[in-house]
Amino acid sequence: MALPSLDSAIHQEQSLLLQFIYQCPVGLVEVDNQGGIRLLNALGVALLMPIAGADGIHNFCDLLRPRAPELVDLIAAPSPVGEICRNFRITILQPKASCHLSFTVIRLDALTMMIAFEDVTTIVDAERRALEALEAQAVQSGRIEMAATVLHDIGNAVTGIGTRSAQLLAEPAWPETENLARMSTLLQSQINVLTPALGERKATALAGLAAALERSLRQREITLREHMRNLASSVSHVQEILTIQRQYVHQRSGGSRNRVVLAELVYDAIAIHSAGLEKRGARLERRLPAQLPSLLLDRTRIVQVLGNLIRNACESFDTWEEGRLTRYLEIVAEHFKPGWVRLTLTDNGSGFPPECAESFFEAGVTTKPQGSGLGLATCRAIVESHGGRIWMESKGIGKGAAVFIDLPTDQTGDLYA
Amino acid sequence: MGLDNVVTHYNTWESSLSGLRPADVTGRNFFVEVAPCTNNYMVALRYEAPDLDETVDYVFSYRLRPVSVRLRLLKSSAQSRQFLLVERAGKP
Numbered sequence: 001m002a003l004p005s006l007d008s009a010i011h012q013e014q015s016l017l018l019q020f021i022y023q024c025p026v027g028l029v030e031v032d033n034q035g036g037i038r039l040l041n042a043l044g045v046a047l048l049m050p051i052a053g054a055d056g057i058h059n060f061c062d063l064l065r066p067r068a069p070e071l072v073d074l075i076a077a078p079s080p081v082g083e084i085c086r087n088f089r090i091t092i093l094q095p096k097a098s099c100h101l102s103f104t105v106i107r108l109d110a111l112t113m114m115i116a117f118e119d120v121t122t123i124v125d126a127e128r129r130a131l132e133a134l135e136a137q138a139v140q141s142g143r144i145e146m147a148a149t150v151l152h153d154i155g156n157a158v159t160g161i162g163t164r165s166a167q168l169l170a171e172p173a174w175p176e177t178e179n180l181a182r183m184s185t186l187l188q189s190q191i192n193v194l195t196p197a198l199g200e201r202k203a204t205a206l207a208g209l210a211a212a213l214e215r216s217l218r219q220r221e222i223t224l225r226e227h228m229r230n231l232a233s234s235v236s237h238v239q240e241i242l243t244i245q246r247q248y249v250h251q252r253s254g255g256s257r258n259r260v261v262l263a264e265l266v267y268d269a270i271a272i273h274s275a276g277l278e279k280r281g282a283r284l285e286r287r288l289p290a291q292l293p294s295l296l297l298d299r300t301r302i303v304q305v306l307g308n309l310i311r312n313a314c315e316s317f318d319t320w321e322e323g324r325l326t327r328y329l330e331i332v333a334e335h336f337k338p339g340w341v342r343l344t345l346t347d348n349g350s351g352f353p354p355e356c357a358e359s360f361f362e363a364g365v366t367t368k369p370q371g372s373g374l375g376l377a378t379c380r381a382i383v384e385s386h387g388g389r390i391w392m393e394s395k396g397i398g399k400g401a402a403v404f405i406d407l408p409t410d411q412t413g414d415l416y417a
Numbered sequence: 418m419g420l421d422n423v424v425t426h427y428n429t430w431e432s433s434l435s436g437l438r439p440a441d442v443t444g445r446n447f448f449v450e451v452a453p454c455t456n457n458y459m460v461a462l463r464y465e466a467p468d469l470d471e472t473v474d475y476v477f478s479y480r481l482r483p484v485s486v487r488l489r490l491l492k493s494s495a496q497s498r499q500f501l502l503v504e505r506a507g508k509p
Contacts, residue, residue: 038482039481040482043453043454045454045478056475056485056506
């Protein structure tokens with residue numbers, strides 16, 4: 001006969017064991033071969049009740065057949081003792097939000113299976129976000145690779161163009177022009193000999209024709225030379241852009257910060273977008289004093305930001321009528337208070353309603369028909385990661401706009417660039 | 418329970434069904450510690466409303482066995498106590 005104290009000790013242990021299983025942070029269910037539920041713990045109820053609704057939870061297979069027939073088939077099929085499936089995920093679409101459950105099924109003996117499951121919704125969401133981030137990064141990497149290749153190939157082709165255009169410019173004056181000049185002089189001087197042969201009218205005409213030909217050819221040569229000079233200048237401009245862009249691409253899209261002279265970055269950004277400014281006939285004014293403190297900046301990123309702002313200014317000119325006022329873009333840098341440098345870009349383009357000023361910096365906002373470039377949200381992120389501030393002001397539509405960027409000089413506050 | 422979900426009274430009948438002694442239950446958070454099977458939007462989250470009078474068909478796992486029950490959820494903004502009444506449903 002067992003002692004009462006032993007009985008109660010065993011009973012207590014059993015209670016504790018039941019509690020242990022009951023409180024397990026994983027849903028636990030014991031089922032028979034038809035899916036009838038013999039045992040289930042608290043989390044099992046909590047996770048399955050939302051699926052069950054009014055019918056209650058009595059048969060696991062009946063409960064999940066409409067949602068996950070594949071899982072039910074696995075359970076219903078005959079199987080040896082051991083693991084039937086592990087971390088089998090299903091998605092439950094609920095009125096509020098879909099949730100994801102992960103099931104592990106083990107056969108304990110010929111008549112019994114144990115099913116362990118948990119809610120993995122947060123894990124699935126995190127996995128999806130990580131995948132998206134990875135894909136975005138891969139796309140970005142791909143773009144950089146492509147940019148590097150394109151720059152390289154174009155660079156080579158442009159070198160060829162540059163050489164040929166230099167050759168053209170270096171061509172000596174056309175000997176034909178000189179010969180024609182001589183012929184014209186000769187005819188002119190021999191006009192008395194020609195007159196009896198051809199008659200006065202024809203002789204004069206001949207001499208005149210030669211002179212006219214010579215003038216016209218000379219003029220054509222001058223015009224052609226001028227075109228070639230313009231061509232050479234365009235080619236050189238393209239080469240300049242390629243050089244600048246190659247620098248930035250090879251820096252592997254930024255990261256490192258160096259002491260830079262802000263004026264240099266402004267010049268680089270302007271050089272890259274000068275065609276856009278020219279196309280709109282915009283006048284560019286710069287006030288970049290030489291004694292600005294040098295700043296600790298990520299060159300690539302800041303040039304991207306500046307370029308984006310210049311392009312925005314150019315595009316604001318497009319939505320404003322031609323020839324209203326001379327279009328201008330003014331870029332001013334000043335050491336406006338100790339520890340801070342302020343860069344201001346002012347244009348007299350389309351402007352915007354003052355109350356919208358902040359909304360441009362929200363992610364996903366664009367007023368452009370084809371969104372391109374960095375986006376102001378990213379520009380702000382970059383400026384703020386340097387400890388700076390960026391904001392825009394405008395007095396209204398048609399009154400132009402100004403972008404202000406404040407950047408801190410570093411702690412030691414170097415005074416001279 | 419108090420409005421903080423801590424059990425203040427646990428009657429003997431429920432105790433005999435669940436096998437839990439009142440002493441073990443009072444003073445604990447009902448939805449988290451005593452009956453975590455009710456810790457979802459169907460039961461526990463309902464008590465966030467100021468007034469509550471709902472009947473919910475549910476399943477409790479007394480001693481790990483599924484038991485169909487009918488729950489009555491009661492709460493009044495005029496009182497400082499809230500109630501959960503449990504009735505065993507006819508089905509096994």
